[in-house]
Amino acid sequence: MTPYREILRLYSQGISQRNIALSCACSRNTVSKIIQRAGELGIVWPLEKDLTDGELRQRLFAEAAQAPTRKHPDYAYIHKEMAKSGVTLSLLWNEYCENCRASQEIPLMYSQFCHHYQQYTMKSNATMRIHRKPGEQLEVDWAGQTASTIDRETGEIMTMYVFVGVLAYSQYVYVEAFASQDQESWITAHIHMYQFFGGSTRVLIPDNLKTGVEKASGHSPVINKIYHEMAEHYNTAVIPARVRKPKDKPNVEGAVGVASTWILAAIRKQQCFSVAELNLAIREKLDALNAKSFQKKEGSRHSVFMTEEKPFLLSLPATPYELATWKIATVQFNYHISVEKMHYSIPYEYIKHRVDVRMTRGVIEVFYQNHRVCSHPRLHGKPGQYSTVEDHMPENHKKFIQWNANRFISWAQSVGTHTAASVQAILNSHKVEQQGYRSCMALLKLADKHGVIRLEAACARALSYTPRPSFQSIKTILTTGQDRLEAQPETQEPSSPSESHGFIRGADYYGRG
Incomplete structure (x- = not known):
């Protein structure tokens, strides 16, 4: 704010307007305008001790402080309505405009409406606290602190990574340990979390890790294909937090700290020899944490979840999501692709084309330019097996195979x-x-x-x-x-031994003489 009192004080001491502008960090035109206006109104130094710069400005430029011509809404009412499910600022602004037209008053533009409402919410706190709606938002992340298990045979200590998920409204927490932070562990953690909550939320907020987000961007982040499939299966939308903006997911940041203290630190002296044994110990402490009473309000995480949030969760699908992996393959001249050393047929029209292969435990699906071409039951066992569909073969090959x-x-x-x-x-x-x-x-x-x-x-x-x-x-x-040729007639049997045996020497031939 312009230091009106300081400008008049320095001017009364004979300091030049240039030096006054430098001292008060304002332009010379501003200094000149204030001094000229004070001379016109007969305002000279010294001034009243209790007169503030704001009051002095009102005296100097009273005609500029005109009453606003546009009607402001009831911001307390707006703030109350925003807590209701489905209500947005755009909807409230439209209702506010209709009321202004009915009373023949000029409404604020939408940008000014949002700006003044934001200023209203920030009056009491330096940071705006957003009241989440039940069943709306779920935040997930890996905890910075790790757990450990012991190998029974070697005694080696194995590091375990801890997944944390929290419902933004009730602060209901889910915690599970995994041997790695790979794609399979990340997806499996979400599947178990949804089963634990008994439903899904409309929005899922992860961090910008590679197993969830392929490319981080403030405007249009690229979601990992497998993660996107899982979100579609549970009818939720993935909205990643901005890079280096932990305030986008403050609830899970706080839940990570709470879980580190009340779960991981609490079981630090327990010796667990498997992941299942570790997760069993975590579940016992997790149930106790969710049942623990709040310090500054009534109830607990579990009670608020059961009474206020669980009814608003989206229903889970009939079957859990099955983890799928993707691979790119080229269709060979024998109209088959090779996947994990097994061979699956593709329509022969796609020979030498690159196709996307989606692999689950039981099914192999083939896509070409996002269109599904065919599917096969997944082969298991000895490598080199073939799964061939007759309709995928050329006509001349069909005749042979039939x-x-x-x-x-x-x-x-x-x-x-x-x-x-x-x-x-x-x-x-x-x-x-x-x-x-x-x-x-x-x-x-x-x-x-x-x-x-x-x-x-x-x-x-x-x-x-x-x-x-x-x-x-x-x-x-x-x-x-x-x-x-006609077959030759069969010969008759000879009537005498001589005929049957040809020429036979007589007794005279063997006689001595």
Whole structure:
């Protein structure tokens, strides 16, 4: 504020206006205007001892202090209404404008309305205290203080990280320890927290850690994809706190300190040999903390939560969120992708395209440009397994895959007994049955080319040569036309031993003489 009294005092001592401006840190024009105005009104130094700069300004520039022409709202009423669910400053400003029009008065602009309301809320405190609405906001963070467990075999002390979540309205706290601060622990902590509260809030406020926020920004932060999926599952909105702005999540900052004192410090002498044992000890102290009475108001965290906040929580979905991880894969020429050393088919139209793969414990989902392409039950066990859907294959591959041993044998029996015997012999001639499928498919093509009658005759001719004919021998018979030759008549049995044995030497040949 301009030091009016000091300006008049220095001027009465004969100091120049330039030096007065330098001494009072104001412009020479301001000094000149005040001195000129005081001369016009006959105000000279010394002044009354109780006269303040504000009162002196009123005397010097009374005509400038005109009464405001715009009507101010009842800020006490505005502050009371803001505590109700669903009420916003924009709604209250619209109602205020309607009242001003009805009374033919000029309302404040929205920016001035918000500014004066903020000034009203800051009258009693240096920082504005925002009264949260029940079921509206949940704040989460990792505690700075850690816990520990002991390895039974080696005696090594293992560091455990503590997750803290708190409901902003009732200050109801949830605490759980984890072996790491990775993505799986972060998501699992939220799932257990929602189950503990029995519902979710409309807003979730985390810190800017990488497991929750990929890119921190004051205007449009980029939420981690898995974290965003979890928020959608529980019908909540993730609004990260600003970087280096702990006042954006003051409740969890305070809850971290309370949990460090009343839970972690309280169990510091207990020896826990597993995470489950540690969390059991934490839960006992947590229940006692939530049931502890407030110091400056009635009730406890648990009582306020049960009576005032729990009815306003959003209902949980039928099933808890299942943790999913994402991976980028390229569709190979065999229209499969490789995920964790397992192979899953994709429609062949996406060969050599990059796709997004969402993996859960039981399902593999494939997305291309945010559109789901297909899904498979997740394979477990021995690496190298294939999950192939017939609809993902090209037409010529479908024709091949539809044939199996039973179908080949059934087709051969419809042609004839010799063809069936030949097909069975071809399938049995390989260690792996599938190795004979190509030969059987080739027989089908021979039947299309030469007809089933000639194929049956060729198989009969091949079986007369060997009990295990091959595809090549049957093809040769058809190509050379041997199947069309008549079978030679069977010869009659010889009537005498000499005829049956050919030329026989007589007794005279062996005689001695």
